[in-house]
Amino acid sequence: MSKKFKALVVSKEGDSFVREIKERSVDDLPEGDVLIKVKYSSLNYKDALSAIGNKGVTRKFPHTPGIDAAGVVAESSDSSFQEGEEVLVTGYDLGMNTDGGFGEYIRVPSEWVVRLPKNLSLRESMIIGTAGFTAGLSVYSLAENNTMPEDGEILVTGATGGVGSIAVALLSKAGYHPVAVTGKMDRENFLKKLGAVRVISRDEADDKSGKPMLKGVWGGAVDTVGGNILATAIKSTKYMGTVTACGLTQSTEFTSSVFPFILRGVRLIGIDSVELPMDIRLNVWNKLANEWKLDNLDYLANEIKLDDVDGYIDSILAGKLSGRTLINLQS
Ligand SMILES: NC(=O)c1ccc[n+]([C@@H]2O[C@H](COP(=O)([O-])OP(=O)(O)OC[C@H]3O[C@@H](n4cnc5c(N)ncnc54)[C@H](OP(=O)(O)O)[C@@H]3O)[C@@H](O)[C@H]2O)c1
Structure with a gap:
């Protein structure tokens, strides 16, 4: 039987966009070689644009936003990634027209997947996130x-x-x-x-x-x-x-x-973080995990649950948030 999971789903109803936490099925995720059980995501300005139907970000609804995701490989048809490995995905089409990290699972092409750098936890990687x-x-x-x-x-x-x-x-x-x-x-x-x-x-x-x-x-x-x-x-x-x-x-x-x-x-x-070539991407992540590793990452982060995301979308659009909003998807 197909795995069910919880996700924030944005649907278009007439001219408005409605946000609800819904149960989804892994079978409905887009095609891709790597299925990831998401442990953490984060809120970025672009996610809020996606959630209000900004056409430059998302054209396809219903949709699950979330341009960031970090978690564990649940299945992979590409042998370069093994089940259980800790990975992260930022950028590319994640959370734009590909269902993103505001759900407990994502499925993506292996070319988008970055192995979690040594010296960084999944949680820390998402305090950093795309921002x-x-x-x-x-x-x-x-x-x-x-x-x-x-x-x-x-x-x-x-x-x-x-x-x-x-x-x-x-x-x-x-x-x-x-x-x-x-x-x-x-x-x-x-x-x-x-x-x-x-x-x-x-x-x-x-x-x-x-x-x-x-x-x-x-x-x-x-x-x-x-x-x-x-x-x-x-x-x-x-x-x-x-x-x-x-x-x-x-x-x-x-x-x-x-x-x-x-x-x-x-x-x-x-500066474009979305289509950045993988060699520069890995170089920057490596710096973030080592010579630039911040001691005050926790000070920068406000941790919320998936159920709280709705209200935070309005706050980021109003420019009211400070620092980073970390989303913990583990129940
Ligand atoms: N190119 C890329 O790859 C890439 C990647 C990530 C983000 N971005 C873009 O970078 C920007 C920042 O992203 P973010 O996630 O940091 O967003 P954010 O958390 O919402 O931060 C944006 C900050 O801009 C300031 N601001 C808000 N409205 C403003 C206004 N009308 N005039 C001047 N300043 C204003 C506020 O800071 P103060 O109150 O402190 O002034 C606000 O906290 C966004 O436009 C996002 O789309 C681009």
């Missing part, structure tokens, strides 16, 4: 573009968010001096405890002067919000500094003159 992995990839890209700790302070925007908070902690761990930008000044102590050398308000990082260039003050920036805050970071970055761009919570659009690029050699680096 933390993206923060890791951003820090990795600063170094790849020769932006080093001695080049100056690194601006981190959307700093209390999943990507932002882990970026602050990782930059600090890697010897950089992160300056956190936030719309939640009451979270200043949280950000300082993560390693921010200073915390500035969102308004201060959102230049409305219309000037094409500002004084170069940042060695680089990890931007998670896009929009005019990204534009401001670019025109405030020092000679040959690196700005990484991964997010869109302020806006998908931004306007810049070419001056920061042609007069200061500023590098703007796009």
Whole structure:
């Protein structure tokens, strides 16, 4: 008899999207070589977009969101993975149009599966999750573009968010001096405890002067919000500094003159955690498990159960959450 399991299911009813915990059957999961019993997942901004029917994320309903999953191989038709092995999946199509980690089982192609890095537990891997992995990839890209700790302070925007908070902690761990930008000044102590050398308000990082260039003050920036805050970071970055761009919570659009690029050699680096080639993916996970392993992962995490996810989706959309929301699927 087919295995039954619990999952959050988003269904389209007319123009609205309804979220319910339902019983599903493993037989209804998409095809793939590896069936994984999910122990932990996490909540990312993109999951909330999927849950409200954002067409850029999910087109097929009913659907189980969850772009992150960590658990144990239950069945594998690919001999490179054995039953009982601890694995994680982030990115690719998981949680987009492939049923994701907000259910007790996922089935995926083996090419998406990452063996749990040594020195990291399943729980820790999902406190990191896509948000933390993206923060890791951003820090990795600063170094790849020769932006080093001695080049100056690194601006981190959307700093209390999943990507932002882990970026602050990782930059600090890697010897950089992160300056956190936030719309939640009451979270200043949280950000300082993560390693921010200073915390500035969102308004201060959102230049409305219309000037094409500002004084170069940042060695680089990890931007998670896009929009005019990204534009401001670019025109405030020092000679040959690196700005990484991964997010869109302020806006998908931004306007810049070419001056920061042609007069200061500023590098703007796009960050994509979804289709990233496996060799770089493993390299970043390896760093997250070893030289960048954070001692304060628990401090960053708020652990919830599958039944609680519904309410947290509304909170992340409203920009109200801080740090990472870990979902424990073990009953
Ligand atoms: N490219 C990739 O591969 C990739 C991977 C993961 C995530 N992302 C993207 O990265 C972004 C952050 O993801 P996340 O999971 O960290 O989301 P999150 O936890 O919701 O954090 C986003 C943060 O952005 C800030 N923010 C919210 N609304 C804003 C606004 N209107 N203007 C300026 N700042 C605002 C808030 O921080 P403060 O209150 O501290 O300012 C919020 O906590 C999202 O856009 C997500 O889609 C991209």
